Amino acid sequence: MNAKNYVCPPADFLKSLVGKKNVLGWTLKELATRLRCSPEQLGADIKREKVSFLTFSAILMYCGYKPHEVFGLTPNEKENRVLLSEVINQYINDKNALHAKHQNELKDLALRYLEATPELKKAEGQGLPKQDLESYEEE
Numbered sequence: 001m002n003a004k005n006y007v008c009p010p011a012d013f014l015k016s017l018v019g020k021k022n023v024l025g026w027t028l029k030e031l032a033t034r035l036r037c038s039p040e041q042l043g044a045d046i047k048r049e050k051v052s053f054l055t056f057s058a059i060l061m062y063c064g065y066k067p068h069e070v071f072g073l074t075p076n077e078k079e080n081r082v083l084l085s086e087v088i089n090q091y092i093n094d095k096n097a098l099h100a101k102h103q104n105e106l107k108d109l110a111l112r113y114l115e116a117t118p119e120l121k122k123a124e125g126q127g128l129p130k131q132d133l134e135s136y137e138e139e
Contacts, residue, residue, distance in 0.1 A: 053091070
C-alpha cells in the first residue's frame with residue numbers, strides 16, 4: 001500500500017476497528033486524541049470513507065502492523081527512510097494546501113461581507129477595516 005494507490009477502506013471496516021470491544025479497544029475520542037485530530041472530524045471522515053492515507057496507516061500501526069508492512073517498504077533501512085519521508089512530506093503538503101485554501105475562503109467571505117455592508121467600511125470600530133484585509137492580501 002502506498003499513497004498513490006491508496007483507497008479508503010469501507011466505513012464498516014473502519015468502524016470495526018474503533019470501539020472498546022473492537023480491534024483497537026479505544027473509543028473514537030481516544031483514537032482521535034492519539035492521532036491528534038478532532039473526534040468529530042475523524043468520525044465524519046470514517047462515515048464518508050474519506051480517511052487519509054496517513055491516518056489509516058497510523059491506525060494500522062496502532063493495530064500492531066509494523067511500518068514496513070503498512071507502507072510496503074523493503075527491508076533496506078536507508079530506502080525505507082526515504083520512502084517514509086516522501087509519505088510524510090506529501091501529507092504535510094496536503095495539510096498545508098488545505099489550510100491555505102481554508103484561509104483564502106475565509107478572507108473571500110470577509111471581503112464579500114464588507115462589500116455587502118458598506119456601513120462597516122466607514123465604521124472601523126465595528127469590525128475589521130477593509131484596508132486591514134487588503135494589507136493581509138499583500139503578505
